Amino acid sequence: MRRKITLCYRKVINVNSISTWERLVFTDSFTEFKMQSQYFDQESKYYTFAELLHNVPTAEKLHFLVSGSIINYVKQLNEVIPDVTNNLGLHFLKFNQFRFEIINSDLRNIDKHVVAINFYSEQLNHIDQIGDYLLTSKSNISDNENREVLTDMFAMIPYLTIYSIKQ
């Protein structure tokens, strides 16, 4: 019986991010943070997300609330996890689960704004490890020993991890 795994890729976006998609996520999430953080700090006492979180623990909800500003960009990815490629250089991981986080932000300076989007892959069959590479197949393909199964081979890049395992 093969193990079923899901992967998590944590895409960090900051002032140095360059692609159009990353810039849209970066600027729109900063705008939304500026708007929604005012609810938790109605006297405008704090500037950074860290300060706000320390003094107003319910500001933790901002991870969720600010995610509304980037959800339409997540949809534009058409369920394909960005950046992660197999050894043919093709994006092969599909997702329908995500989680957005604010890592740091500062109302005074957008350059301090750092966010991450965690992408959770669909379930894969873990077949083998060959050197530095994982060999997987789509888990919706039936696990029949006599059938030829198409596979993906890929290396675990930084910010990519195995999120869950089912024996």
Place this chain on the structure above:
Amino acid sequence: MERKNFLRSLLIGAVSTPAVINACKKSSAADETVGVTTTPTGGSSASNCVVAPTETEGPFPTKAPASYVRSDITDGQTGYKLTAKITIGNSNNNCSALAGAIVDIWHCDAEGNYSEYGGTSMQSTNYQSVHFLRGRQTTDTNGLVTFTSIFPGWYSGRATHIHVHVYNASGKSLKVTQIAFPEGSGTAVALVNGYKKGLSGYTYNKNDNVFSDDTSGIEIATVTGNTTSGFELKIQLSVPA
């Protein structure tokens, strides 16, 4: 830092090496339409040397509004239909209509739960309809915004309410407030009767820690309608703009 630089090098590699020389079908189901460029670049050491993305560029991202920007905020939640018409006035200008103000509203579902998730856990969320019963509209020349939703349920310690956050056009907060509902025989609160929960243990406005000081009832909306054709809520909120 090394990792970030590494990821950036992947991106730069993808952008700066667009020489398409072949179209090679890939074996898995995903992205069957992509063509391929062949420029393996990547990490600086053997342990993280991976093939850079080598596909035709795309999809092409376009500027998109926050998911909150819609008039119908139901997102598949079940309950009696509620149309909320909120008029924003400027309290610094005789409460005249305030056009171009951004109005956020949010409220709980029929069972008393809000759409939300925690940020510190590793819990994942499906990205479809994750922000149910939360909406954003910009006031028209009459200061009016209209939302379609469901009549809110209730939860322990609070009367039925809708949260409102009003911003000016550039996103500066003007007012954080809540809308209360009329109570008593024949009112929407009585007709909906707390959905499946009933109204046993319900907190009425006079005992609500937010609304109890509103002795003149300015936070209480006008609510008409019935459970068959739905309810309509109207309220004027004046904010300092």
